[in-house]
Amino acid sequence: MKVVIFDMDGTLxxxxxDITISVNKIREIHYNMPPLSEEFIVEAINMEVRNLPKLFYGTEVYHERDRNAFEIHYAIQCIQNPYLYDGIKETLLELVNKGIKISVATNAPTPFALRMLKHLGVYELFDVIIGADKVAISKPNPEMLENILNFYKFNKSAHKAWMVGDNSKDMLSARNAGIDSIFATWGFSPISNHSLVVSNPKEILDIVL
Structure with a gap:
């Protein structure tokens, strides 16, 4: 058995x-702050160590009203502008057609992930979709990946698995779970020194098949 676990944002x-629009909406309505750039927000999200409420709203911790308002806004906003990267759907279909098991491990909340993947027409291809709300600690902690591997009754001596992602948290989660990682350069963090690097989704097939 072969298993490929995908990150979502910046990978699929x-x-x-949409993330930028929702963050800036909370800045506007709660703090009367000017908008942040898309580049700043994406870089902040992908930092290994960061305080997002401080960077986004100037607060040391997330206030409940900010978290709730963001989730209400993003629940609608998250399907306004997302798109699959070129070659992703074809790659997913080919993996499934070849009998490869595929799942999603994302630090986004599961309801958003389900909504977005359904909207983009790939939800039914995945066996498991796990978001940060389903585990005690999100990536780079390996719990998310371990839950998926346990679902498949994964045996490291007999089976093979990869984590495909676009940032260091994905790569570290794979290492912590004891599986291989594939770094996707088309995502939010295009620079990598990882051993397995792909610049096109279809290159995943060359590694896995």
């Missing part, structure tokens, strides 16, 4: 525009 799909 581009969600930068």
């Amino acid at each position: 799909l581009d969600s930068k525009k």
Whole structure:
């Protein structure tokens, strides 16, 4: 058995525009702050160590009203502008057709992930979709990946698995779970020194098949 676990934002799909719109909406309505650039928001999200409420709203922790308002806004906003990266759907279909098991491990909340993947027409291709709300600690902690591997009754001596992602948290989660990682350069963090690097989704097939 072969298993490929995909990150979502920056790996399967581009969600930068909608994340930026929702963050800036909270800045506007709660703090009367000017908008942040898309580049700043994406870089902040992908930092290994960061304080997002401080960077986004100037607060040391997320206030409940900010979190709730963001989730209400993004629940609608998240399907306004996302798109699958070129070659992703074809690659997913080919993996499934070849009998490869595929799942999603995302630090986004699961309801957003389900909504976006359904909207983009690839939801039914995945066996498991796990978001940050389903685990105690999100990536780079390996819990998300371990839950998926346990679903498949994965045996490291007999089976093979890869984590495909676009940032260091994805790569570290794979290492912490004891599986291989594939770095996708088309995502939110295009620079990598990882051993397995792909610049096109279809290159994943060359590694896995």
